[in-house]
Structures are given as structure tokens and as C-alpha cells.
Amino acid sequence: MRTISAVVENYIKKKPFLQSALAQGIINLTSLSRQVKPEVEEELGKEVRNGAIVMALKRLSDDLEFRATHRILKVLKNIGEITVRSSLTDFTFLVSDSILENQSRLLEEVNRNKDVFYTSSRGVNELNIVVSNTLESTVEEFFRNERCTQKASNLSSITVKLPAENVSVPGIYYFIFQRLAWEGIVLYEVISTTNEFTILVNDEQVESAFKTIKDLKSL
The missing domain is CATH 3.30.2130.10 (VC0802-like)
Incomplete structure (x- = not known):
């Protein structure tokens, strides 16, 4: 059985620019949850609360895969000539x-x-x-x-x-x-x-x- 977290993660991974912005914490999660909600509900075949999607987005932004962005930024700060x-x-x-x-x-x-x-x-x-x-x-x-x-x-x-x-x-x-x-x-x-x-x-x-x-x- 698919979970809200799994559906939300799949949605974000299909949108690389959105994934990067989420990792940098520059997106309003409540607004994003409203945008994601129709697809999540269609995928799960039931109604889903915005709060549940917000929590899934928050966990996702804290995930190690997304924190890898910070490793990238450390490298970019040392760009040479x-x-x-x-x-x-x-x-x-x-x-x-x-x-x-x-x-x-x-x-x-x-x-x-x-x-x-x-x-x-x-x-x-x-x-x-x-x-x-x-x-x-x-x-x-x-x-x-x-x-x-x-x-x-x-x-x-x-x-x-x-x-x-x-x-x-x-x-x-x-x-x-x-x-x-x-x-x-x-x-x-x-x-x-x-x-x-x-x-x-x-x-x-x-x-x-x-x-x-x-x-x-x-x-």
C-alpha cells in the first residue's frame, strides 16, 4: 500500500528544480501542499489533509538525499579560476x-x-x-x-x-x-x-x- 510520503516524494523527484528549491528551504510548504494535493489524492484514491502533505514535505526536505545539496554548495564555494x-x-x-x-x-x-x-x-x-x-x-x-x-x-x-x-x-x-x-x-x-x-x-x-x-x- 502506497503512503502519502511515498507519493509526495515521487512527485518532487519528477520536478528537479522544485527538489532543489525544497532542499534550500525557500518554498512555502503549505502553499506547495495545496499544489501537490490533487495528484496525491488521485494516486491514493482518497482525500488527504493538507497537514499530512506538509509533514511529508518537511520530512523529505530534511532527508539525507536532499541534504546532499549542502555538500554541493561546499564544493561550489571553492570554485577556482x-x-x-x-x-x-x-x-x-x-x-x-x-x-x-x-x-x-x-x-x-x-x-x-x-x-x-x-x-x-x-x-x-x-x-x-x-x-x-x-x-x-x-x-x-x-x-x-x-x-x-x-x-x-x-x-x-x-x-x-x-x-x-x-x-x-x-x-x-x-x-x-x-x-x-x-x-x-x-x-x-x-x-x-x-x-x-x-x-x-x-x-x-x-x-x-x-x-x-x-x-x-x-x-
Whole structure:
């Protein structure tokens, strides 16, 4: 037999933003209980008092799973260097037998010019290359025989250095990207290593994205 607590917990888990807000104690539980009540009653097939739902929400917000948010905040307070680069171009190519050879030629060119930005990631079917606009024509020349499926200019990158403990705390990236989503920021690309990640956004959104990430340190 399902309980009120189980139904309420399932309801909250289906709404990640609501779960995060509940964990931070910024939601009026009485108001939330009224919103949850119709679904709880439908699920249980009987009338349920608001007070019972409020108690279930309170227990849920105190649960260890929700307190994990505080572990996330401790990590975010120790965010390191945040680096912003502008005037970038993003290329996406289909993987081919010759694409690594062309990428090696590009890396040689990058090594000759230490001031340019370069990053790359490879999936099963696609290769992504992000470079400074000054290398745009070089990429087009070296990869002229490859199939380019997408190209975008006027982009900026934000690279964030995370503390080493980020790998042992679940939900770090979810929490960061959730905040960016709340601000309506569109992520064009996400590239990560063990202790840092880079996001690519349109130039007009870079200031808002930078502020959102920087503000995480003061939550």
C-alpha cells in the first residue's frame, strides 16, 4: 500500500528544480501542499489533509538525499579560476578515416601560435573543434575534404576550474547547469575534463553566464 510520503516524494523527484528549491528551504510548504494535493489524492484514491502533505514535505526536505545539496554548495564555494575567451568559432565534422591526420596538422599550427584558443572533443560519429576566429580559415583549409555538419561564430567560452572533490559529490554539474537554465542561458557546447569544464555560449549571453557561475561561490 502506497503512503502519502511515498507519493509526495515521487512527485518532487519528477520536478528537479522544485527538489532543489525544497532542499534550500525557500518554498512555502503549505502553499506547495495545496499544489501537490490533487495528484496525491488521485494516486491514493482518497482525500488527504493538507497537514499530512506538509509533514511529508518537511520530512523529505530534511532527508539525507536532499541534504546532499549542502555538500554541493561546499564544493561550489571553492570554485577556482573562471576564464572567459571571446571571438571563437565552433566546427562540427563527421568522423572519417582522414580526420585525425587533419587534426594533427591543425595542432601543429596551434603550437606555433600560443595565443590562440583551441579545444576539441570527439564522440562516436562527430568531432568538435573550437578555435579562435583567427584560425577559422585554417580549419576550413585543413578540413576542406571533411564533411562539416555545423559551424557557428560569435561565440564565447567560460572555463571553470573545480576543486578536486567534485568527482566524489554527485550532482555538481546538474546544479550548475540548472542555474544556467534558470537564467535562460543556452549552452552551445559543453567540454569537460576531470577538474574543469568549458561551456560555449553566444557572445550576448556570456556576461550573464559568467555572473551566474561566479555567484555560485556565494550561495
